[in-house]
Amino acid sequence: MNTVNRQVQLASRPKGEANAENFRLVETAMPTLADGQVRVQHHYLSLDPYMRGRMDESKSYAASQPLGEVMIGGTVGAVVESRHPGFNVGDKVVGMGGWQEYSVVDGNARGALRKVDTTHIPLSAYLGAVGMPGVTAWYGLMKICMPKAGETVVVSAASGAVGSVVGQLAEARGCRAVGIAGGPDKCRYVVEELGFDACVDYKAHADPKAFYLALKEATPDGIDGHFENVGGMILDAVLRRMNAFGRIALCGMISGYDGESIPLTHPQLILVSRLKLEGFIVSEHMEVWPEALKELGTLVALGKLKYRESVAQGIAAAPEAFLGLLKGRNFGKQLVKLV
């Protein structure tokens, strides 16, 4: 076994846009295990937009990522050494191991490490459709958008880890699912492979007026439920298309992660159309995870829930892959493959 653990630390906080200088690749020694501890070798590292918020000192929904420490993040891997009776070498596990090749986990810490079955579900899916992004999609759609058959549901970042699940779950519930994505390839994938009814290319309609008109064409009956991953121009246009009593789940505002102002142009539409907007983060709703994971896992195992992955190779590639994610360069769930 390797005696060195390479990890990516947060070197400095971004001033505006995040860049590669904010990260530092470090080699650390492998500590000896204490009783009750488990060593996990990470196979995949998850990269997610929420990490950008953690890099700032400003108020966000979670504590800041400390400077000079390993970047936080979800991981899947295998147990390579265990001093805990509940874990054996070879067990496949999901955890929050961070941007590094190995992690040492207290096997007794509740929820820190979860064994998963990879017979019918690929290990990497536990970081995507059958993991935090999938449950995020499930919660926002089911608990906030509350779609009824025949309604129209829109989701931004529709080809991504969260958006792709939102639309497929909405379709399964008899809704018209309309995606918003950047570029013809992503839009084609959303409609042809994921089965959405339509997809609006925000890059092909880059000014607010053109985008609004394209969205209008894709939502002839208006919008009843919206799942927002982006914010800015997209949310502005969606608000104008919302039907009375529509519901909007605010999951991400990636367009404002660099600290710039992304004003909502016509908030009075919330009143005019009697809308409900709700911001949420899925880790605060652990009570839904079992129900959501059961449905998502079953659908993935049956091949009824499709997803796509962008896979970067090796821990050193994590910063660039993450910065690309913030710019929408990924196509589907962004992962870093370490083994």
Next chain:
Amino acid sequence: MNTVNRQVQLASRPKGEANAENFRLVETAMPTLADGQVRVQHHYLSLDPYMRGRMDESKSYAASQPLGEVMIGGTVGAVVESRHPGFNVGDKVVGMGGWQEYSVVDGNARGALRKVDTTHIPLSAYLGAVGMPGVTAWYGLMKICMPKAGETVVVSAASGAVGSVVGQLAEARGCRAVGIAGGPDKCRYVVEELGFDACVDYKAHADPKAFYLALKEATPDGIDGHFENVGGMILDAVLRRMNAFGRIALCGMISGYDGESIPLTHPQLILVSRLKLEGFIVSEHMEVWPEALKELGTLVALGKLKYRESVAQGIAAAPEAFLGLLKGRNFGKQLVKLV
């Protein structure tokens, strides 16, 4: 009895700010009653901010007010002639008689005319604390802000017909009630007579930064529930003070009624603080009216719910009084006294 009915009609739609030219005072003949009809002489006419929205052709939560017809509006008065067995001359009634001295009502139309008891409750209160504004306050506070004892509840337009009820109901539920109002007289009234814990004078803190700091001082523990009647700078500042899982009832955005844009500067705070925003209009929630009116009526009869009225005299004064209301010149519920 008078044979002429004077009424105010909508003469033209506002271009930007509404003005006196948009209204026209007209004398009309009194029609003869048909079977089942009731003639009501209006004692008071209610003026409410929602009427501004009706003057526009643009999408609003209700149909536009037609041009050349009597302005819509709530009224209280007395039956002066009846060809319906359920109504007798002298009965005190609440209805939607519009901006005119008399109205003819179909006594069989469900909900068109409601008899009220003025033994313990003044007739005019049925247009305010024990009427639509009171139920608006009750619904937004109880069903959207859902205040718990010990929490902080903020309401804008705090000395007005709706805001004054919101704060007093919140105080009665053990909350810290903080008002926002314009000018020292209104703020003093809100604290000293209505019993709010604090009131922020938005005119004395006219720029966004000063207003935010004043609001911060008045809400040392942050804000858990907010009832918005105004929008703009006030909502921006409130969003920054909201605690996690806070609730915002959007009832009015009077600052944007003239069609100008009133952007929300930092909508990402809805996500960061996991807030819930909901727009509503009380006429769509008729199921709560009996419960709300019972509580409000009891509190007014007992002298435990205080309110104030601005009373204009005579139907010809209605347009100016209404325009003043839109500029915050009223102090409490704006009425027009006709008898």
